[in-house]
Amino acid sequence: MSCIQAATPISSARLARPAGARAGGGAGARVPAGVAQALGALGLVGVVTSVLLLSAGAASAPSQFVPARSGGWPAWLAGPLSGLGVGLSSGGFQALLLIMCASYLLVLAAARRLPLAAVAGAIVLANVILLLGPPLISQDVFGYLAFGRLGVLHGLDPYTHVAAEAPTDPVFGFIGWPFQHSPYGPLFTLLSYALVPLGLAGGLWAYKAIAVIATLAAVALIARAAGRLGHSPGWAAAFVGLNPVTLALAVGGAHNDTLLLLTMAAALALTAGAVPAPAVGTRGRAGARPAGSHPRAAAAALAAGVGIKVSSGLVLPFLVLSSPRTRERVQVAVSAGLALIAVALVGVLGFGVHALGFLGAVGEQQQLVATHSVPAETARLLGLSGTPSWWRHLYLAAFVVVLVFALWRTARGADWRVAAGWATIALLLATAWLLPWYVIWVLPLAAVSGDRRLRAAALVLCAYAVLIHLPLANPLLSPPTRYLAPDLHITVPGLRHRLELTSFKVLHDVQLDLRW
Secondary structure, eight states: OHHHHHHOBOOHHHHTOOTTOOSSOOGGGTSOHHHHHHHHHHHHHHHHHHHHHHHHHHHHSOOTTSGGGGGOOOHHHHOGGGGGOOOOOHHHHHHHHHHHHHHHHHHHHHGGGSOHHHHHHHHHHHHHHHHHSOOOSOOHHHHHHHHHHHHHTTOOOTTTOOGGGOTTSTTGGGOSOTTOOOOSOHHHHHHHHHTGGGHHHHHHHHHHHHHHHHHHHHHHHHHHHHHHTTSOHHHHHHHHHTOHIIIIIIITTTOTHHHHHHHHHHHHHHTOOBOOOOOTTSOSSSSOOOBTOOHHHHHHHHHHHHTTOGGGGGGHHHHHHHSSSHHHHHHHHHHHHHHHHHHHHHHHHHHGGGTTHHHHHHHHHTTSEETTSHHHHHHHHTTOSSOOHHHHHHHHHHHHHHHHHHHHHHHTTBOHHHHHHHHHHHHHHHOSOOOGGGGGGTHHHHHHHOOHHHHHHHHHHHHHHHHTTSGGGTTTSSOGGGBOOTTEEEEOTTOSSEEEEOSEEESSSEEEOTTO
16 A cells, blocks of 8 residues: 555646656667667567467467357358468467567557557557457457347346346357346446347447447547646557557457446546646645646546446546545536436436346356456465455455545545556455456556556556466466366256356356466
């Protein structure tokens, strides 16, 4: 927690930094410009090339890299890159991810010397390649499709019914969680309803396009926010847009977390006005709020994020406390409350008394334990049997302590972006249901804040999210000997299909291994 205290206050020197100043120096400031640009260009090529080979390789044939293969291998799932005939083995997948990570670090080291157009072009190209490839690593996108089809085609509310109740639907073979209620907010669930007329193939491509568009828009807003706060727009864009977790896991899997990325980026852009000098005799917080800042609109953007996933609400209280005066805090709080009420009303219109059913589903999710969550891995290292409830509660208690402390620091004048970033990291470390693409939640806050410690912590989390997918991590993480045999099939009475459970851990808690 001391890291929050040391990192969050905004000094008057930082407030006075001109918009063109470079934040934090970086490797590009200590090497000749030509060398930095050459290394950065090599990094851009490395990221795009590894994304291409990864997507084309996954498209070439059914493999564990596309878990939705359980429903078959139609052309609309493989995508047009399948025609390139690029193979992908487990070792090749590992090598490409490592090359992508190394290239990403090269870009970060030189991003302040690279033309913004070059960084933006690489981000767009990588996203377009992923759009053309199959959904990577996860089957979640078919869960989105299943929830929409459940409501529109079968008349079953996804907050009170599960996909297994419609086993004859064509989407059923592609999904990975047939017995789970929808944990997504009413805005996203209604979006899934709207996409049902596109059919199974059309719906998949629509979700992939939404993920790409949301990510590109988010990166543009993050770059703008960083520039207005006196940081390098190109570096911030590269930090988020070329991150292997953003590309290979979030965009590659067409996850709706990319929509949270967009709402967060919108909130950051709306609050990144030109910062005024502190009022005479003050310590930097008693003056007027930044010119061009719109915290009430930012609060509405975050509230819309809650309508997608409830985790978006974590940042809201930090935004409320960021306003310098009590009156302004009340106004932002009222704006946030009204926006949340509007989201709830939309939910009531769409789902009646079950509009808040996603909250119960989120509670159900939190009873699960991802094998490589921090609570699960530390429990194993200590020799605990499974991941006991009391152990998980200790982590949640630690998260609450960090959250309260971070809010207190924000109320005392700390940068709300940095404080919210540390609280988000604390949440990711504390939850037993940590999915790798969740890590992108902290990236916009780290990119825009300019805080080196927060950025470093975000990069460490990203490295861990990538590591758990690599064979080289097997000796370091949960031993594979404790898993059930891969591709174990269980026949469920009354269902025509088999459910494929891959590498579940045999413990007292239900645990999921995301390394297949």
